[in-house]
Amino acid sequence: MKNYVQSLLLAIGCVAMFTSSSQAEPPVPPFYEAVMKLAPEGKLGQIVKKEQIPTSLKGTQAWKIAYISSDVAGRKTIATGLIIAPVGPAPKEGRPILAWAHGTTGAAQNCGPSQIIDPTRELNEYFLMDGNSWTDFGIPNGQAFIDEGYVVVSTDYQGLGGGGKHQYAVAATNGRDVINSARAASAMKEVGAGKKTIIYGWSQGGGATIAAASLPDYQAEQGTAADNLEYLGFVALAPEDVAAMLPKPPTDEAGASKLMNEFTQANVPNVFLFAHFMMGLWGTQAAYPDLKLTDVLTEEGVKVADTLSSNKCVHVMADSIGYAYGDQYKSLIKPQTNNSLAWIKAFVDGSVKPVKPVAPVVIYWGTKDTAVPPIMHELYQKQMCSMGASIERIQLPGEQTHFTTPGVSAPMYLSWVKDRIAGKPVTNGCSKIQ
Numbered sequence: 212m213k214n215y216v217q218s219l220l221l222a223i224g225c226v227a228m229f230t231s232s233s234q235a236e237p238p239v240p241p242f243y244e245a246v247m248k249l250a251p252e253g254k255l256g257q258i259v260k261k262e263q264i265p266t267s268l269k270g271t272q273a274w275k276i277a278y279i280s281s282d283v284a285g286r287k288t289i290a291t292g293l294i295i296a297p298v299g300p301a302p303k304e305g306r307p308i309l310a311w312a313h314g315t316t317g318a319a320q321n322c323g324p325s326q327i328i329d330p331t332r333e334l335n336e337y338f339l340m341d342g343n344s345w346t347d348f349g350i351p352n353g354q355a356f357i358d359e360g361y362v363v364v365s366t367d368y369q370g371l372g373g374g375g376k377h378q379y380a381v382a383a384t385n386g387r388d389v390i391n392s393a394r395a396a397s398a399m400k401e402v403g404a405g406k407k408t409i410i411y412g413w414s415q416g417g418g419a420t421i422a423a424a425s426l427p428d429y430q431a432e433q434g435t436a437a438d439n440l441e442y443l444g445f446v447a448l449a450p451e452d453v454a455a456m457l458p459k460p461p462t463d464e465a466g467a468s469k470l471m472n473e474f475t476q477a478n479v480p481n482v483f484l485f486a487h488f489m490m491g492l493w494g495t496q497a498a499y500p501d502l503k504l505t506d507v508l509t510e511e512g513v514k515v516a517d518t519l520s521s522n523k524c525v526h527v528m529a530d531s532i533g534y535a536y537g538d539q540y541k542s543l544i545k546p547q548t549n550n551s552l553a554w555i556k557a558f559v560d561g562s563v564k565p566v567k568p569v570a571p572v573v574i575y576w577g578t579k580d581t582a583v584p585p586i587m588h589e590l591y592q593k594q595m596c597s598m599g600a601s602i603e604r605i606q607l608p609g610e611q612t613h614f615t616t617p618g619v620s621a622p623m624y625l626s627w628v629k630d631r632i633a634g635k636p637v638t639n640g641c642s643k644i645q
Contacts, residue, residue, distance in 0.1 A: 239321050239372060243291060246277040247320065247374035251287040253279040256394025256436035259289065266331040268354050271295050272402075273331050276364075277373055278395040278436075283383040283498055283561055289373035290388045292366040293325045294395070295350070296402035297357055305405020307632045308440070309356050310393040311365040312385065312412025312419040316346050317524030318377040318490050323367030324348035330365075337526055338614045346524050351413070351617045355625050361632075362404040364396040368419075370497070376521070379494030380415055380451070381561035386422030390430060397437035408440045409628055413617050414583065417450025417574075421591065424568035444631040445572045446624045449583045449616045454562035455591040460555050467551035475507065475548060479541050486519075486529035489543075493520040499557040506550040512543030565594065571601040571637045573627055575620035577611025596641035603640025 239247070242262050249259055257279045266273040273295045280290045296306065316322040324330055327348040334349040336342045356363050368388045370377025378384040389410055396404045412420035423430075424445040432438075461467040478488035489508070493516050496502045504513040515535075519528045532540050548554070572595070574588050592602045607619045631637065 240326060242275055243320065243323070243326065243372040246289060246291060246372065249277070249289060249374070251279060251289045254434060254436045255279055255281060255432065256391045256398055258395050258399060258436070261399075265329075266295060267329050268295065268331050268357055270298055271331070271357050272298055274399075274401075275325055276395060276399075278391060280369055280388045280391040282369065282378060282387065283381055288369040288375055290366055290369045290391065291323055291325055291372035292364060292392055292395075293330055293350075294399060294402055295331050295353060295357060295363045295365075296404070297360055301403025301405075302360070305397075305407075306360055306362045306403050307407040307409070308393050308396045308404050309361045309363045309628070310389050310396070310408065310410045311350050311363060312389045312410065312416030313365065313367075314347055314412075314414030314416050315379075315487070315525055316348070316371065317528065318370065318379045318494055318520040319522050319524060320370070320372055320374070322346065322377075322524040323371035324365065325367050326372060334617055336614055336617075345526060352621050352625055355621075356628075359629065362396050362402045364392045366392040376497035377494055378498040378561070380418065380491050381494060381498045382418035382422035382451070382563055383426075383561050384498060385415065385419035386426060387429060389416075389419050389423050390426065391435075393440055394435050394437040397440060406439060406441045407632055408442050409444050409446065409631060410442070411446035411448070411624065411628070412450070413448035414451070414613065417447040417583070418452060418563065420445050420447045421450050421452060421568070421572060422563045424570065424572055425564045425566040427566065427569050430569060442570045444570050444628065444637070445568065446627065447572060447574045447588070448620055449576050449580055449613050450574060450588050450591070451583045452563045452587050452591040454559045454565065455594050456587060457555070457559055458594070460559055461552065464552050467555045468548060471507075471548040471551035471554055475544055479544065482533040482540055483529045485540055486525060486532055489516040489532075490520045490525065490528065492516060495554070495557050495561060498561055499553075502553060502557060503550070506554065507545060507548050509543055509545055512545075515543055563591065567598040567600045568595060568602070571631070571639075572603070573624065573640070574602070574604045575607055575616060575624065576604065577607045577613065577616050577619070579610045580613040580616065582613035592640070593644060596644055601637060601639040601641065603638060603643075
């Protein structure tokens with residue numbers, strides 16, 4: 212039981228589950244600066260600004276976009292992102308839509324992947340040997356999907372270029388951003404998109420993907436920029452699901468306080484984990500404004516979380532904490548958390564809803580993943596299978612880490628996606644559960 216709880220606490224911190232900032236926003240390019248001045252008014256999925264951009268992918272055309280979305284509480288937001296489409300006439304029924312949900316980049320306005328030079332390129336990861344950027348950006352399998360005749364749309368999520376505070380790892384919000392990105396793609400006449408839609412995502416985006424799969428009422432809303440999208444499947448690479456780990460969360464303050472304090476201690480072994488922890492608290496408070504960062508952090512800790520989360524992306528944030536505090540960063544945490552029950556409720560409410568997914572889900576994972584312990588999506592699978600869902604988990608060959616998962620799984624899910632679009636029957640992985 213102890214190891215199970217430790218996995219839960221580590222998982223919440225790694226994927227990282229808010230006070231207003233007095234710091235100046237980091238500089239962003241003119242497109243995003245203009246978007247941040249716009250009011251979030253319009254239909255869900257409505258594009259409020261777009262700009263054609265160059266792309267290194269062959270046979271494609273690409274745009275930066277800003278579109279209307281909404282968060283877990285139903286508040287309208289603006290999210291930014293990319294749309295990439297083949298050049299040339301589209302088939303009569305329109306091109307299938309592939310909506311990409313990226314992994315953790317940070318919480319500041321300048322952390323949206325669409326802001327990077329050549330953002331449409333293949334996924335470029337900070338931690339891998341061939342990574343050549345200070346952040347993760349790019350779209351896995353983008354060229355392959357374009358060659359198949361698909362439209363690819365990639366959200367930045369709200370708060371990563373469109374104004375407002377990013378609700379980092381609040382999967383219920385991030386999943387809505389992905390759904391609305393697909394609506395934006397379907398509504399954009401220049402790309403020739405149709406209604407067939409598949410969502411795929413990694414890490415934070417994996418959580419957004421399975422969260423989106425369990426939002427049938429949100430998907431079915433009418434009066435959007437593009438109603439009645441046909442969801443054919445969801446591809447989740449190492450997805451997190453906090454709610455699946457807490458099917459029976461504490462109901463009293465004492466139990467919640469114990470869990471919250473254990474969660475906090477599980478997130479201080481190294482400065483990188485601690486940066487995710489602080490950014491996650493900041494993002495959860497953005498989604499649930501009645502929470503206070505001072506419940507968990509000291510006054511100094513609140514200033515650090517607010518300053519860095521609103522100005523720096525995740526890897527740079529970790530470096531800044533390490534530089535300023537060395538091995539004393541734990542001093543930014545209160546010895547005892549206050550209002551723990553409200554925090555635990557927020558973590559669960561902002562996670563994946565216990566609702567049967569609207570289409571098949573496939574999960575790819577590696578045995579050496581320490582960022583999102585596999586127990587998370589194992590429990591997710593069991594929960595959803597008990598509801599009659601079609602959920603398959605595929606263990607990747609060899610000893611794959613969290614960061615090798617996208618590249619190794621790419622050929623597998625390309626085939627899976629093609630089969631779903633072609634209408635072929637899917638193998639229900641629930642039958643493999645022992």
